[in-house]
Amino acid sequence: MGGFSAINAASGWLIAALGISIVFFGLASLAFIITLFPHVFDRLNGQTPKSIVITLRDRFYPVKKPPAPATPVAEERLEEKDPDEAEESLRLLTAHLGEPFKLPRLLMLAEHRLARPHSTICRLILSGKILGEPDGLFRWAKGDEEESSP
Amino acid sequence: MELLANFFHNTGFGMADYRHLIMIAVGLFFLYLGIAKHYEPLLLVPIGFGILVGNIPVFKGLGLGIYEEGSVLNYLYFGVRKGIYPPLIFLGIGAMTDFSTLLARPRLVLLGAAAQVGIFATFLSALFLGFVPKEAASIGIIGGADGPTAIFLSAQLAPHLVGPIAIAAYSYMALVPVIQPPIMKLLTTRGERLIKMGDPREVSKPERIIFPILAFLLCCFLAPAALPLLGMLFFGNLLKECLVTDRLSQTARTAVIDTVTIVLGLTVGASTQADVFLTAKSVGIFVLGACSFMVATAGGVLFAKLMNVFFREKINPLIGAAGVSAVPDSARVVQMIGNHEDPSNYLLMHAMAPNIAGVIGSAIAAGVLWSFIG
Numbered sequence: 001m002g003g004f005s006a007i008n009a010a011s012g013w014l015i016a017a018l019g020i021s022i023v024f025f026g027l028a029s030l031a032f033i034i035t036l037f038p039h040v041f042d043r044l045n046g047q048t049p050k051s052i053v054i055t056l057r058d059r060f061y062p063v064k065k066p067p068a069p070a071t072p073v074a075e076e077r078l079e080e081k082d083p084d085e086a087e088e089s090l091r092l093l094t095a096h097l098g099e100p101f102k103l104p105r106l107l108m109l110a111e112h113r114l115a116r117p118h119s120t121i122c123r124l125i126l127s128g129k130i131l132g133e134p135d136g137l138f139r140w141a142k143g144d145e146e147e148s149s150p
Numbered sequence: 151m152e153l154l155a156n157f158f159h160n161t162g163f164g165m166a167d168y169r170h171l172i173m174i175a176v177g178l179f180f181l182y183l184g185i186a187k188h189y190e191p192l193l194l195v196p197i198g199f200g201i202l203v204g205n206i207p208v209f210k211g212l213g214l215g216i217y218e219e220g221s222v223l224n225y226l227y228f229g230v231r232k233g234i235y236p237p238l239i240f241l242g243i244g245a246m247t248d249f250s251t252l253l254a255r256p257r258l259v260l261l262g263a264a265a266q267v268g269i270f271a272t273f274l275s276a277l278f279l280g281f282v283p284k285e286a287a288s289i290g291i292i293g294g295a296d297g298p299t300a301i302f303l304s305a306q307l308a309p310h311l312v313g314p315i316a317i318a319a320y321s322y323m324a325l326v327p328v329i330q331p332p333i334m335k336l337l338t339t340r341g342e343r344l345i346k347m348g349d350p351r352e353v354s355k356p357e358r359i360i361f362p363i364l365a366f367l368l369c370c371f372l373a374p375a376a377l378p379l380l381g382m383l384f385f386g387n388l389l390k391e392c393l394v395t396d397r398l399s400q401t402a403r404t405a406v407i408d409t410v411t412i413v414l415g416l417t418v419g420a421s422t423q424a425d426v427f428l429t430a431k432s433v434g435i436f437v438l439g440a441c442s443f444m445v446a447t448a449g450g451v452l453f454a455k456l457m458n459v460f461f462r463e464k465i466n467p468l469i470g471a472a473g474v475s476a477v478p479d480s481a482r483v484v485q486m487i488g489n490h491e492d493p494s495n496y497l498l499m500h501a502m503a504p505n506i507a508g509v510i511g512s513a514i515a516a517g518v519l520w521s522f523i524g
Contacts, residue, residue, distance in 0.1 A: 001280060002277075002278060002279055002280030003278060004278065006277045006278060006280060007274055007277045007278055010277055010283040010286070012273065012274050012277045012283075012286075013274070015270075015273070015519070015522045015523070016270035016271075016273055016274050018518070018522070019269075019270050019273075019515060019518045019519060019522070020263075020266065020267055020270050020515075022372065022373065022514065022518050023263050023266045023511050023514050023515050023518065024260070024263045024264075025372070026263075026368065026369055026372045026373065026510075026511075026514050027259050027260060027262055027263040027507055027510065027511055027514070028259075028260060028263065029368055029372075030256075030259055030365055030368055030369070030507075030510070031256040031257060031259040031260060032256075033364060033365075033368065034252070034253055034256035034259070034361070035256050037253065037357045037360070037361075038351070038357075041354055041356055041357060
């Protein structure tokens with residue numbers, strides 16, 4: 001038997017199409033992997049096997065850190081139930097910083113003591129108790145300080 | 151006088167017929183090509199002499215012929231019949247091959263795949279001409295231009311055709327400088343042949359060590375039937391690149407491959423006994439083999455041109471012809487043609503990438519055909 005019927009009987013077209021596709025797929029995959037080589041070796045350059053393992057572990061299986069133990073400072077964070085108490089805390093902090101003070105620095109310190117330091121400071125600025133200066137620093141309004149200072 | 155006449159009838163002169171003389175002429179032609187023309191002398195000289203050995207007329211039953219059980223030649227031929235020699239040749243090829251050019255330009259690997267179209271086109275043609283599927287697959291693999299792979303697959307699928315297929319495969323491998331240039335010139339313009347390619351990047355040592363391991367895993371998971379060939383190829387290459395097995399690598403690329411080439415060439419040549427070899431099928435195999443080789447060459451060149459349509463960095467389409475896995479002859483032919491057009495254009499190192507990819511591609515193709523048809 002010969003001719004196209006022989007090709008059809010032997011599933012020749014299918015074998016040829018699949019065959020060349022598999023060869024192409026195999027070599028194309030190989031080419032793709034080879035293109036990754038420079039990037040991979042650049043990243044691994046100078047690393048020891050142990051450090052590579054640690055990097056990969058941290059990337060795919062990040063170790064969950066145990067929750068930090070509650071610090072006394074956190075326990076002391078004030079719920080802003082009493083605005084005056086919150087203001088008093090800020091005054092103590094600014095007494096430590098000195099006037100005029102930088103707002104970001106005050107915020108950073110206040111985060112450990114107040115539940116909502118941003119809104120507290122914002123409220124004090126809007127009410128005019130904390131005043132901005134042309135050089136970007138802040139200070140307490142004079143009258144308030146005298147009233148509330150011990 | 152009668153004694154003398156009996157003696158004469160028992161000699162080769164008395165037993166020879168025209169077929170033996172034809173095959174002896176073929177053997178002498180192979181020796182001429184190998185020795186005088188330097189066409190693949192390491193293959194053609196053993197095969198050519200093997201043809202002479204196999205075509206000395208001898209009494210059947212004396213245990214002399216290669217197809218007679220228990221003969222020395224039959225024992226040596228065992229390695230061909232059982233597909234033992236081709237993987238050992240691949241071990242040596244792996245230990246000799248530098249994959250750097252392929253690693254530096256992975257895009258060129260695709261040319262090695264494109265050239266394998268010849269295998270499957272010839273498989274279809276052989277089916278069309280009436281060969282059974284196992285024979286057609288064995289004939290098709292000639293288009294890979296890879297002698298060991300052709301022997302390996304035909305030993306598995308069509309052992310009775312190992313002789314003609316091996317002779318056809320090695321003949322066309324030797325005739326690469328004759329067959330390929332006209333096709334390459336026909337399918338390319340002068341402007342394309344003048345394209346110069348940039349220097350490849352430097353390839354680091356770790357890349358060269360990792361490559362044979364990864365490539366082996368990928369290719370053999372994809373086509374497990376290619377395991378004996380690709381396993382040995384990449385193992386040989388790992389021996390070479392890892393630098394801690396110099397002695398093994400040295401042995402693989404010298405003693406092992408040389409010994410196996412001698413035995414393989416001689417027994418394949420000897421397997422072409424006139425009464426077995428000179429058949430209509432053998433003629434068909436030779437014609438189809440030549441077509442397969444030409445289609446493979448054209449496939450590589452045309453795919454290189456196609457790649458130039460899509461990629462900004464142009465490649466010289468001549469190197470597509472090196473996608474057939476006649477290592478390193480087809481790469482040398484590319485260099486020769488490119489250098490003829492522009493003496494300052496050196497394409498050899500670029501052509502080695504598709505050339506080596508072709509070896510891998512034809513082994514995968516053999517594995518695929520064996521899986522489908524075996």
